[in-house]
Amino acid sequence: MIGRVFNGRYKITERIGIGGMAEVYKAQDQVLGRTVAVKVMLPQYAADSEFTARFKQEAASAANLQSPYIVNVYDWGQDEGTYFIVMEYVRGTDLKSAIQQRGAINQRKVAEIGSQVCQALSVAHGQDIMHRDIKPQNIMVQPDGNVKVMDFGIARAKNSVKAKTSSVLGTAHYISPEQAQGKELDGGSDIYSLGCVLYEAATGQLPFDGPDAVSVAMRQVNEAPLPPSQVKPDISPDLEAIIMKAMEKNSYNRFQTAREMKHALDDFLMGRPVAGVAGAMSSAPTAVMGGVAPMAMGEPGGTAVMPVVNPANSGSMQPTSFRMDDDSKKKSNKKTIGIVVGLIAGIIAIAAVAMALLGGGEAKVPDVMGQTQESAVKAIEAAGYVVGDITEEFDAETVAGRVCGQDPGADTPLEKGQKVNLVISKGVENGSIPNLKGMTAEQAEKSLKDAGYTPQYAGNEASDADKDTVCKQSPESGTQADKGTTVKYWISTGPEDIEVPNVVGSDQASAKSTLEKAGFTVNVATGEYSDKYPEGQVMSQNPNGGKLAKGETVTITVSKGEDPASKAINIPSVVGMASADAQSAIANLDLRYNVIEAPSDQPKGTVIKQSPTSGQAKKGDTITITVSSGPASNPGGNGQGNGNSGNSGNSGNGGDESDESQD
Structure with missing residues (x-):
């Protein structure tokens, strides 16, 4: 494969990796002069129509994902029966290698990696695309510390999943319980997988391991992970709570969106209180998530679909459930419950008498920030207030559907029966990234800030754009992105200086073509008679060698041929x-x-x-x-x-x- 040129453009230089479906090579784009990565489908799968369709789906899906934290897909095609995808070449190392080399990673770095992967997943989930194979091997850590999620090779648009292809794909150590059972997946499955990745990064140890993929998948379905602090005692309780919430067996108890998980990780990094995660993971036995699922073995790169089994009786492969009581304690439990209920009733009665004697009076408005609208309304009414106006607005810091504002604010003294107004978050506002090409740095910064995005100067680059103006941006203009997204821009240093080809001795047409292809403007001058250069041949050029800026003029002098007087x-x-x-x-x-x-x-x-x-x-x-x-x-x-x-x-x-x- 080394030395092969795909579609007359991408020259393979070395192999850099191999996966279940494809090999990855480093290559040179001979048109744009840049280094790229080329993923080539393995020959044994090229004739399989299902795998071919999946391979094409990877290119089509990934090409639409624009994020600083997702590997860009540039091109794809077929060359002499070989399917290939051309991607951004990412320098750095994958997270799995980093963990194997160093063990547990600094927990702040773990949170930063998790936040960036959440941002990538948020972009994908926003286009109804799930990754389905989040694992540390697919997270590249670049020299600058930022990450890029790669290999959407088994990702697919959620609405296009067919019954046959919805069986489990992924790596057993990181698959969600629902993925192990072959159930229909949503973005929560990727969140669980990311939780497993962060668990391993923070502790240096896998949350579940076993002698084979089947046993690991069984543990994913039926066992709660050991809390990270029991593996690494110095881990932050907040980070542990985030990881454990992401790894909840029931997807309804996890973060509901990748953006919600990102906010929690960002809160941790900023030293803010991390709301809604403490105690999220129960230490009680986990309830069975449905009945026995069919076993689907044999997909290359895939994991078997696992039935739910009783770990204590795994040989029977029967569904089981867990009870929180037993007959020997029923009587004492009933007695205890009766006492507790009686106490509560007494307290309520006393409170009711006190309120009747003291009148309505003033109390303090409850704090309903971050709650769902339904729970906020209940809390306000239970406190003796009336819910007033309910409005909506975009709020990047609050998950959509939850309270992002209240008036009066929490703990404000207010007479009962008064109104409390609520503002419900519509989530992060989404917009179109403006076109910065041709702007100065100052203009680009203002344009991005006015549009609600965060500008980031990324350096200088030689280009055809006017000097000191924006020549490149990422994401590209027109890309739909959440407000607050960082947009990088590069400033042009003007056209790159190019080596001037030597065309002396070439005929006029060839010389002109060579210089124009190199990017120069050509001026043709008529020379003198010459015994050395035939008529129509270039006898001199100016400049002859050296470098010029693209678009500069090179003058060629063409011979008139042999002097008739000397014939x-x-x-x-x-x-x-x-x-x-x-x-x-x-x-x-x-x-x-x-x-x-x-x-x-x-x-x-x-x-x-x-x-x-x-x-x-x-x-x-x-x-x-x-x-x-x-x-x-x-x-x-x-x-x-x-x-x-x-x-x-x-x-x-x-x-x-x-x-x-x-x-």
Whole structure:
């Protein structure tokens, strides 16, 4: 697999992991020039239509999840029958390795990790997607201490789960009781799994262990975990209470949302009182959660669906229940109850007489903050007040459906019969993250704060965006996110300087294409004649080498080819030709001629000699021809020419046979 390039883009460089369904490789994105992780489905599953559909579902689901605490999915596809997903490459180590190396982790760090995983789950659950395999192996701890949840490989949209595929998937040490029983799941299952993870991180020990997956799953269903403080005595009671509430067997007793659990962890980190968790986990035996569930074995990577059994009689595999009384104590219990009831009745009677004697008077308004609307109304009416206006508003600190405000406030003296107004939380307001591209840092900060988000400068980065403006943001603009979500932004340092390719010697078209692909603007200049560079070939460039900012201009100078004046010309033989014809032949070759007359036996005007007689000449060179003036005995002359007579030139004009030679 090493060296293979998927879809002509992602070049595999090394293997970094293997799971139940796929191998994960480090790769180079050759288009964007960044390191990515590529998950490749194992060959034995590629032909399985169900696993193929699940693999595609992972990509489709995860690609829609935008959170700083979720590994980003960039791309996915198929290459020569191999399915692959391209993800963000996360540097760091998984939480399981950290626990194995160090043992128990600092409890504040445990709470920070839990809070960030809750934030990731809140985003997923908000899109009706459950992870189904929360475990420390799927939580990457980055060098900066932040975490990213990865491997939504068995996550799926809740509404798309079919009966066949709803059987248990996950790791036995971290699955919820309902997941172990093959029941329909909701977000509470992920909360339970996270509780198991935090238990292990805080104590260095698994909450349940056993010789095989079946025995571990049985314990998940039927046993309460040992409180973390009994494993690690110095653990905070508040953190222990949060973990134990998350691990309640009955999902109704757990945190109802990942955001609610996040608030509890944040309260712990901020040193605030952690409400609603103390004593959440009963030490009493756990009631059976339904009857015997069918056994579903054999899904790769999966855990068997477990029946509920009596741990004391596990061989019978029969449903059981637990009783809180026995016959030997029934009488004494009844007697005790009668005494208690009598005392309570007496107290109520005394209180009623006192109220009748003292009148309604003033009392203090009860504290109903954080309660459900129903319980708050009951508490107010029980205190002798009337519930007034009930309004709703967004409140990031209070779970939706619970009281986030009351007027008058708690413990305010108020005459009975007066109204107490309530404000019910609508939870965290959700909105669309604004587009920061092109803004200055100051503008981006203001835009995010005005929209209700928390800005975070993430550094500088070379880009095509104008210098000192936002070139990148995370999450991207348009993403639906809770108000208060942190939005990171990067400031452009301008285009990145790029190495200028050397195109000297290339033809004009190729040189221009090479430079433009590298990101430069090309200017073409016409050069001089050249014996070295043929016509149309780049003879020089400016700059030649070095680096330039993307978009800068590179000038290439193109050769005009060989200088015609330096081109070799074969000297023609004109001896025997008439003078006029010889002169024309020489002139047509861009040569010059010089005519000399001399007596000879040849007819007058016939070329009797030339110099040079053969070889090569250059444009403008002179050929001397000797033309017969007739026999020497002819009257009117002594047979000697004056020499050097005639015209010469490139025009091809014949000489006028005068005594002067023209060059």
